[in-house]
Amino acid sequence: MPRSVFNAISLCLGLALSLSSRAGEVQVAVAANFTAPMQALAKQFEQAAGHRVVASFGATGQLYAQVRHGAPFELFFSADASTPQKLEQEGLAVAGSRFTYAIGSLVLWSAREGYLDGTDAVLRAGRFRHLAIADPQTAPYGQAAVQTLQQLGLSDALQGKLVVGQSIGKALHFVSTGNAELGFVALSQVYRDGQLSSGSAWRVPAELHDPIRQDALMLKRGRDNPVAAALVEYLQGAQAAAIIQSYGYQLATGH
Template identity: 65%
Template sequence: MSLLTKTALAGLFTLALGHAQADEVQVAVAANFTAPLQAIAPGFEKATGHKLVAAYGATGQFYAQIKNGAPFEVFLAADDSTPEKLEQEGQTLAGSRFTYAIGTLALWSAKPDYIDTKGQVLKANQYQHLAIANPKAAPYGLAATQVLGKLGLSEATRSKLVEGQSITQAYQFVSTGNAELGFVALSQIYKDGKLTQGSAWIVPANLHEPIKQDAVILNKGRDNPAAKALVEYLKGPQATAIIQAYGYTR
């Protein structure tokens, strides 16, 4: 066999091995983390050779889907209690759960200068519709109801609430003008230290319970190298820089 042939065969073997080692990971992702994960994915795929396939939605809905056998292998939730519950129910790889981000809630309007920096627009009560995510399915929606309660505005705003199934839908209500303002994830309207559109009040953390967002490897991903690689990549410096650029802390 000639040297050229041996070299060609070695190259083909290496290429085939590389493809054999590359895996795909199915990820359930809290809606608030859509933009950050879309920014993280190319770097993850380049660094590991694995492919990331993500579905975005409300944490509570994903919990139900996972319990009903959905093919997700990694879960990036919008809270810490849902992954912990799955852990207690034996649905996860032991020891894989960790906090990948701590979220920030914002009151946002698509209109520039509509919302003041202290959120007094809420108490002024001159708006017709206030968008929030479903508090039973979306942790950011639950946090929004806690803010309204702390401010003594639960009753005053009850008839004005426009409820989305996820934080993405709450954002859409405001962005399309169907609600003058709404509670959204800061990551949806913020990047690299700047508000990307409209006007907003960053809600003080003491007005609601901390939005600790945990990730966990689910049982379906326990033997998938791509699932473990994604979790490790999320802990690394490249992912951390992107996460923080969208207004999260760690």
């Protein structure tokens, strides 16, 4: 949300929150790739503000369908920019509330140490049984994986090896459990504080797929909830930025 909008909101917000000693809550829909960062952000927000964040995680397309069918979400954190734009156009969001909260990175990851050498060599060799990706129809990271394979000229050769998960979280599960030797996942799922948490990886060059610009917005259900506005304002601050970057995301220019 543009800073000017929140400058106006914050005046009313401070009064509203100061008048109430009861903890409030906000219902948020969050793209699966942002699960760990949101959990960390929610914990910090709850400790600082005393309010509860109730988060539901899933593929962007699935969450969008739930919003369309009346799910009680107040904020929507997408894995792309087009879905929030669509929600605005359909009148389901607060006008002018959309903002870019993170820019994601795609990584080819294996749970096995040393399996990947930081390049696409293993992918090109094709000597594996299964390659996990998220469903490109509902998950932007899955779409980015498909685009990467197309740019590398490997789509046809690897088509029969693909294992498709409903979300990027499911794709990660396939690889972490050994049901797939490797898979395309979000960097944030396997990265923290400048290094891989486990396994081995190849960080996919950004030019191999469309930018993964992740936008959020306030849904109509959240416009009268001061806790929803407070969470968005917190997410645009320095403390939140540090947490988001620690998971390998970039921030939008001018953040």
